[in-house]
Structure formats: C-alpha cells, structure tokens
Amino acid sequence: MDQAGTLRKLAADGPEGLQGERELPLAEPGRPRSRPPRVIAVSSGKGGVGKTNVVANVACALARLGRRVLILDADLGLANLDVLLGLAPRFTLAHVIAGEKTIEEILVPGPAGVEILPAASGVQELAELQEPQRLALLRELDRLDGGRYDLLLIDTAAGISSNVLTFSAAAQEILVVASPEPTSITDAYALMKVLAAKHRERHFRLLVNSAADPREGKEVYRKLSLAVDRFLHVSLDYAGYVLHDEYVPQAVRQQRLVVELYPYARASRCFLALARQVADRPAPSAPKGGLQIFWRQLATQAAEAPGGRGT
Ligand SMILES: Nc1ncnc2c1ncn2[C@@H]1O[C@H](COP(=O)(O)OP(=O)(O)OP(=O)(O)O)[C@@H](O)[C@H]1O
Ligand SMILES: [Mg+2]
Numbered sequence: 467m468d469q470a471g472t473l474r475k476l477a478a479d480g481p482e483g484l485q486g487e488r489e490l491p492l493a494e495p496g497r498p499r500s501r502p503p504r505v506i507a508v509s510s511g512k513g514g515v516g517k518t519n520v521v522a523n524v525a526c527a528l529a530r531l532g533r534r535v536l537i538l539d540a541d542l543g544l545a546n547l548d549v550l551l552g553l554a555p556r557f558t559l560a561h562v563i564a565g566e567k568t569i570e571e572i573l574v575p576g577p578a579g580v581e582i583l584p585a586a587s588g589v590q591e592l593a594e595l596q597e598p599q600r601l602a603l604l605r606e607l608d609r610l611d612g613g614r615y616d617l618l619l620i621d622t623a624a625g626i627s628s629n630v631l632t633f634s635a636a637a638q639e640i641l642v643v644a645s646p647e648p649t650s651i652t653d654a655y656a657l658m659k660v661l662a663a664k665h666r667e668r669h670f671r672l673l674v675n676s677a678a679d680p681r682e683g684k685e686v687y688r689k690l691s692l693a694v695d696r697f698l699h700v701s702l703d704y705a706g707y708v709l710h711d712e713y714v715p716q717a718v719r720q721q722r723l724v725v726e727l728y729p730y731a732r733a734s735r736c737f738l739a740l741a742r743q744v745a746d747r748p749a750p751s752a753p754k755g756g757l758q759i760f761w762r763q764l765a766t767q768a769a770e771a772p773g774g775r776g777t
Contacts, residue, residue: 511653513624543593683707
C-alpha cells in the first residue's frame with residue numbers, strides 16, 4: 467500500500483480519544499508523597515518493529531545502571547513480554563481487570579531486578595477494552611506506590627487502537643520506534659498524527675531500530691521529522707538507533723535478552739547507549755496535562771514544588 471493509502475486506512479480506522487477525561491481527584495489524604503516514576507511509552511504503529519525488545523533490553527540496561535524499573539505489558543490481548551523473558555506468570559492484568567487481583571499481586575520479577583506487570587495472551591476482550599475498563603486500569607496503576615520505581619516503561623501493542631492511544635497518551639514521554647522500512651515509517655507518522663489530533667500530543671522521540679548503520683538511522687529521522695514538522699506541527703527528537711543484529715533473534719529464541727546473553731553484540735551496545743541517554747536526560751519537570759498514569763502523584767508533586775499550584 468502507498469503512503470496515502472496507508473494513512474487513509476489508518477485515519478478511517480482511528481478510534482475516538484479520551485477527551486475530557488481529566489476529572490480525577492487530587493491526592494488522597496495520607497497518601498505517601500514519594501516522587502512518582504518517569505513514565506515512557508514505547509509505540510510504533512506498525513507491528514514487529516522491535517518495541518518489546520527495546521523495552522525489555524533498555525529496562526535491563528537501566529536496572530544495571532542502578533535504576534528501579536517497572537515494565538507494563540500494555541499489549542493486553544497478545545502478551546509477548548513474558549515469553550521474551552522466559553517467564554510464566556500465574557496472574558496477569560486480565561485478573562486485575564476482572565477485579566480478582568490487585569496490581570501489586572500480579573507483579574513478577576524479571577532480569578536484573580526489573581519488575582513486570584504481565585498481560586494475558588489470546589484474550590480478545592483485553593485487546594479491545596471499553597473505555598470504562600481502560601480508565602479503571604489506569605486508576606489501578608495510579609494506586610501503585612510510584613516511589614518504588616524510577617521509571618515505568620510501557621510496551622504497547624502495534625496499531626492505533628484505543629488501548630495503544632490511551633497508554634501512549636497516559637505516559638509523560640512517547641518513544642516512537644520505526645525501522646527503515648517505508649511501511650514502518652508511514653505507520654510511525656500515522657501514529658503521531660492520531661496522537662496529535664486526538665490527544666493533543668506535541669512531542670515525540672524517535673528510535674530507529676534495525677538500522678544498517680548510523681547513517682540510515684539519521685536518514686529515517688530526517689524523513690520523519692520533515693514530515694511531522696511540516697504537516698503535524700509537532701516536534702520530533704532523535705533518540706538514536708539500534709543496529710540490525712542477528713544476535714537479537716538468537717537471544718529471542720533462547721527467551722533471554724541480548725544485553726544479558728551477548729552484552730558486546732552491536733545491538734546490545736546500542737541498547738546500553740539508549741539506556742544511558744534515558745538515565746542522563748532530565749525527566750520532564752511538570753505533568754504534560756491530560757490523563758496520565760500517576761496523575762494524582764504528579765499533581766501532588768507539582769502542587770508542592772516551588773512555584774507550583776500549592777505554593
Ligand atoms: N535490532 C534488531 N536486529 C535484528 N532483529 C531484530 C532487532 N530488533 C528486533 N528484532 C527482531 O524482530 C522481531 C520482532 O521484535 P519485537 O517482538 O520486539 O517487535 P514488536 O514491535 O514488539 O512486535 P509487536 O508489534 O508484534 O508487539 C523479533 O523476532 C526480533 O528478534
Ligand atoms: Mg511487542
């Protein structure tokens with residue numbers, strides 16, 4: 467399909483956003499006032515471009531740098547993260563949505579001390595959550611003690627379903643993953659277009675995965691940033707590239723992470739560089755507005771900060 471065709475199809479399928487959903491109460495009295503984690507959603511539009519590998523490897527590398535990391539598998543109906551990590555969780559977000567378990571009760575330990583909120587596989591209702599269920603899940607997440615983590619990474623599903631859009635918009639930062647394939651580039655563009663139109667997202671970061679070399683990564687960024695700048699009026703920063711590397715699928719087949727199994731592989735070095743960049747870059751200083759995970763905790767923090775609403 468050509469670019470116009472891809473975009474037309476995506477625009478036609480575009481779901482309604484979560485507009486007007488800003489009415490959460492402020493922090494409950496007596497709630498711990500610890501600093502909430504920085505929340506980064508990893509999304510792509512096109513499937514199979516490497517989101518889950520990026521999330522898992524960067525999380526592991528960040529943990530090695532001393533950061534406390536939580537991963538949310540937001541590919542709710544087709545969970546992959548647990549398989550990638552060789553885990554077999556007994557309880558998943560499906561139990562949370564069904565009201566049978568709390569968020570804390572489904573947490574599972576992963577590599578290097580990373581904690582994981584696993585999703586279920588083959589549950590169609592989860593892939594197509596209704597808005598009240600999505601909001602209930604976000605509220606459940608909000609109940610987690612954010613102070614336990616420095617970062618929450620969200621591995622979203624492919625496509626531009628309401629689930630994907632909600633979880634992306636609920637993060638403080640959105641990392642868009644694209645590969646150099648033209649369809650991946652147009653789908654990344656389409657994702658940003660829908661997030662800008664329906665959720666008023668204005669800033670994105672781009673990671674080019676499976677690049678042949680650094681130059682190809684930069685070229686994909688140049689193409690996309692020209693298009694989003696011109697047609698969407700949003701800003702796109704370059705988060706860098708991960709090189710195409712046969713050690714990645716080799717590690718996947720062993721249900722291990724490439725950064726663990728082959729730490730000196732080309733891709734592993736890129737994942738480490740990306741983790742360092744995330745660790746070194748300051749977190750956004752204020753909530754961006756709209757419905758966010760840890761919204762109440764962020765709101766409390768903003769209100770208590772010098773010059774915040776509470777001062
Ligand atoms: N840098 C890389 N070099 C080589 N192969 C890669 C690289 N990154 C990912 N892959 C391969 O691409 C496949 C898809 O990766 P992954 O599952 O992480 O993608 P995804 O975007 O999460 O997919 P989905 O949209 O289905 O959730 C994997 O089998 C993995 O081995
Ligand atoms: Mg995935």
